[in-house]
Amino acid sequence: MALLEVKGLSINFGGLHAVDDFSIKIEKGELYGLIGPNGAGKTTFFNLITGVYKPTSGTILLDGKDITGKNTIQINKAGIARTFQNIRLFKELSVLDNVKAGLHNRYKYSTAEGIFRLPRFFKTEKAMDEEALRLLKVFDLDDEASVKASNLPYGKQRKLEIARALATKPKLLLLDEPAAGMNPHETAELMETIRFVRDNFDMTILLIEHDMSLVSVVCEKLSVLNFGQLLCEGETSTVLSNPEVITAYLGE
Amino acid sequence: MKTKSKLIKPYTKKSFITYALLIAVFTIVQLILNFGKMSFMMQSLLVPLCVYSILAVSLNLTVGILGELSLGQAGFMCIGAYSGALFSSLMKEAIPEAMVRFPIAILLGGLCAALFGVLIGIPVLRLRGDYLAIVTLAFGEIIKNICASLYLGKDAEGFHLSIKSAADMNMAPDGKMIINGALGLNGTPKDSNFTVAFIILLITVIIAYNFVYSRTGRAVMSIRDNRIAAESVGLNITKYKLITFGLTAFLAGVAGVIYSHNFSTLQASKFDYNMSILILVFVVLGGIGSIRGSVIAAVVLTLIPELLRETIGNYRMLFYAVILIAMMLVTSNSKLKGRITAYTNKLKGLIKKEKKGEIK
The missing domain is CATH 3.40.50.300 (P-loop containing nucleotide triphosphate hydrolases)
Structure with missing residues (x-):
């Protein structure tokens, strides 16, 4: 099929x-x-x-x-995940956060758990960081993980968009x-x-x-x-x- | 995992500096209070300062983090103030202990405001930009006007409610008036004090920081930065808009409860659009998206007109306007901003040089 x-x-x-x-x-x-x-x-x-x-x-x-x-x-x-003809990144977020936004539906904890910093927050965030860095490494972006997405050079912005799309698995x-x-x-x-x-x-x-x-x-x-x-x-x-x-x- | 520690740091550092600053200011104020060196006028300003700071921080979540302009802040504050004050004045006898009654009132006021926030948010958040601002402004005014025409009394038969006039309630002559229309709500216990207001402010700031640097905050900021891309990675736009709007309303409601318990009378006319605009001014001049900036702007811009009252009296609003314009120029004019950062960098460089010299 x-x-x-x-x-x-x-x-x-x-x-x-x-x-x-x-x-x-x-x-x-x-x-x-x-x-x-x-x-x-x-x-x-x-x-x-x-x-x-x-x-x-x-x-x-x-x-x-x-x-x-x-x-x-x-x-x-x-x-189905996609990238865009005119790059659409989350400009004000860091490179890592862009990928973590892509991971959003795969790693979950509630808003309350985030606000009150319950154990699941730390556990999930850590797992998200690891997964996101692993993805960034594939695209050779792991050194720029804390850089604001809009400050990346053009070619790397394109790569980041692919990484973010892949993050949704x-x-x-x-x-x-x-x-x-x-x-x-x-x-x-x-x-x-x-x-x-x-x-x-x-x-x-x-x-x-x-x-x-x-x-x-x-x-x-x-x-x-x-x-x-x-x-x-x-x-x-x-x-x-x-x-x-x-x-x-x-x-x- | 060297990179990881580098990544997490800025958030925690930022927030902990803010917490430390807040606690330091609180300690200094408490010391001055203990030595009896604070004027009566300044003492009466302490609780409103905390209230305005809470309002500014909560509005910043909608304006700075979600990126939508809301002018309904005073309306949500009004709901919180009325529901909290109503609860307290009804429960004065049943729960005489203020330490128990006040937290319940705060929570109740916040939840009522959040409920209205979500209910109003469902239709309103479909709009964007100017239109959202207009509609939230209208909702704020509607809430204020409904509260101003509310009559509630209690007699032997039970509660009587009217939104027309006191006579319309058909209450027995020996009944007790609880909410008296435009005259508002009387007999709210004065449960607020600086310490409680400060603790709530601190909790608000913690909630705001934790919200922004969490899974939800990241989703909200993604939606702000690019809606289409956010949808393409499966973020539920409506849900996260509503959560943010609801949290903003909740915190505004909490601020309202503290505000209402600081005075024995509560009038809806206080919560007009001037209040909403004032809070928005705090957010904008403190830096959109900056939580610490919101608190600083709220404190400074509330203190300035009061301090000017003592020195130049009637001309104070004139000077206040000049200060606002000056602040606007400094914070948004890129030329001026560049010059200021250049000077501060020079200063920093000089300090560093001196330090190096010492080591040699």
């Missing part, structure tokens, strides 16, 4: 079919790429499967469970243009990180990307969106040599 199975997904904004009868099937452990020209509906698709928008029609199955129409919080709990990780604004060196590092995450966290990853050098190296399978519709899908090399895809990207 596929981890994510989307069938006939559509959303209309007025007369605009932003995503039109789109289907996708992602197996567990796959590194899947979603590409397409600007305005093709890629981010809209992410917003649909994370519950930011409610689809006009179609179904979304995660691990066999129907999550169509659920809200963002329920979908995160069901096992998702089954599926969505990356929205992870390499946007990165220099070639940072992009190369990011590719390593993405592979590392997939292998060491047993993660399934779906990413949107414009950087073809990253897509062709990292992704195993691709789907191409054009004007909200599926243009073609399949193995990366086959898709990238498809004349229709080249036309969509480069024009005739």
Whole structure:
């Protein structure tokens, strides 16, 4: 059974079919790429499967469970975490606290236990610190744990966003243009990180990307969106040599 | 685990400095009191100073930590004041021991205010920014006006309640008036004193710090910094907004109880929007999000007009306004702020140099 199975997904904004009868099937452990020209509906698709928008029609199955129409919080709990095209960190919080916010639903104690500093507060906070530092170490951010998130350099902010998403222990990780604004060196590092995450966290990853050098190296399978519709899908090399895809990207 | 100790430290350090400062000030004030060197006017200010500090700290949780502008603080204070004072005046005979009665009154007042805070918060917290400020201001005024038109009496038959007039209650002529409309509530036992008010202030500050540096506080600040990202990691926005709003209301209610037990008469007209604005001024000038700053601003800005009253009399509000504007400039003007930090750094550097010289 596929981890994510989307069938006939559509959303209309007025007369605009932003995503039109789109289907996708992602197996567990796959590194899947979603590409397409600007305005093709890629981010809209992410917003649909994370519950930011409610689809006009179609179904979304995660691990066999129907999550169509659920809200963002329920979908995160069901096992989808994401990063954003324009970085959205908790700016005033430290790097460590950003990750700990991601751990929020996995390590619990009540507000009263926090206010009165009961034993469970210390125990849970300690466990959270350890888990968060372990995650930060993976992204080579553990030295900056006490730095304010907004003071991190751009590349590290992107990494922190991935770490925060992973902290929720998702089954599926969505990356929205992870390499946007990165220099070639940072992009190369990011590719390593993405592979590392997939292998060491047993993660399934779906990413949107414009950087073809990253897509062709990292992704195993691709789907191409054009004007909200599926243009073609399949193995990366086959898709990238498809004349229709080249036309969509480069024009005739 | 070297990093870990480095991470936890700033929070505990910050809070413990504040606790130490508070206790130091309390000790000094107590010493001055014992030697009888404090003017009567200053003595009468001690409890209100604590009350305003509690209000400022609690409002800072909503304004600074949650990042939402609320102007209903006086309303919640009013609920706490009325419910606490009502309890105390009814239970004066039943529980003659103030040490037992007053804590119950404080808790009851706080809980009533928190209840209203949550009830009002459910519809109101859907709004954001200016709109939230307007609606909370309106709710504060509604609460005040309802309290001002409340009549409650007790006779042989039991309690009589009206929100029209005293005659409307149909109370027997020998009945006892408890709440008399705009004239308010009479005969509240004077249970508040500086020590109790200070202890409650200290507890409030501890609660505020512990709240901010806990799982809940982190969630609340995440929501403040980025709502969409907070939702994407599964944080329940409504729940944490309500918890913060409720805690703010609870502490405001507690402040109200202390306030009402400091005077024998309690009038709802005291809790108008001027009070809410005043508390917001404390929070803003003390530094949004800074708990210690809220206490300092509340104390300084309450003392200044009173001290000016002794020296320049009628012109005091004029000077008070000038001081407020000056404080605003110093705290928010980046140029001035930069210059001040540059000077303080220079000073620090000089001190360090001297110390090094000594070692050599």
